[in-house]
């Protein structure tokens with residue numbers, strides 16, 4: 001049976017007030033949040049936008065979804081995990097400060113914003129899996145502990161996956177930093193020698209004693225590295241990086257395996273919103289105030305993460321008159337993530353689009 005994907009159309013002429021009203025209508029008509037029961041906690045998986053990014057889903061829209069959850073007497077909170085790359089979202093303190101700067105304050109989003117510190121083991125959940133690419137998915141525990149999950153994604157292009165929507169938001173977005181390192185990369189991080197000041201901060205945090213000064217610059221022994229990603233956060237001089245492309249062939253399957261892990265205790269307890277607005281070539285970690293690759297399309301809602309991403313992909317392709325994601329990222333076929341997710345039983349590639 002086809003999954004239902006609901007859409008309410010939004011154009012660039014709509015202001016934020018209009019969009020909030022449309023989002024409310026979408027929630028009421030689609031009933032995608034009606035599975036929530038009084039007292040249940042609901043994790044709203046967000047991306048609060050990197051510094052300078054203008055494409056992230058606006059706090060007012062997260063606030064509308066929070067209020068709809070509160071109306072059902074459930075308990076929403078907003079969250080995201082820290083990034084692997086070094087920036088303003090690498091650690092929980094700066095990440096929360098940036099979320100506030102971008103307007104995600106409790107009075108606007110009607111919920112608390114929590115950024116878990118995955119360097120503390122009590123914030124990490126390791127999920128054993130029998131999937132082809134991931135046997136142990138390391139995710140932020142608060143997503144596992146929540147009774148329900150609501151994915152709120154900006155649908156847009158992506159350097160590594162062609163496009164990113166609900167699956168990417170869950171699979172990469174709920175992963176701890178070691179989980180993200182595993183997805184991105186098949187090899188250990190490396191030292192950018194010219195940036196290294198020999199401060200030894202990375203050596204102090206490495207649990208595998210994989211880093212040493214050789215002779216006056218840090219060196220990472222790939223044979224000893226266990227991929228925990230601690231050194232990436234510890235280095236304040238941008239002297240440790242990852243070969244981002246090295247995991248490229250399998251990154252989509254790994255992301256989907258992580259999404260599968262995140263959803264493994266959320267059967268019938270998940271909803272997804274894809275905001276097909278300001279659709280950019282790159283994701284909200286990279287894009288600044290980048291131009292749209294197609295005009296705004298609308299907001300989508302579904303309880304099926306595969307169907308909603310497939311519908312988003314089809315609508316963007318139709319609006320562009322071609323597979324624009326493939327044109328912009330020729331080495332990446334975004335359909336790979338969808339086909340693999342359908343194979344795992346995460347959702348349906350066939351859907352019925354319901355216009356609200």
Ligand code: SF4
Nearest residue numbers: 196197199200202235
């Ligand atoms: S933390 Fe960075 S700068 Fe310091 S020794 Fe390690 S690589 Fe070099």
Ligand code: SF4
Nearest residue numbers: 206225226228229231
């Ligand atoms: S990723 Fe972890 S184990 Fe590997 S070198 Fe860095 S701190 Fe050490």
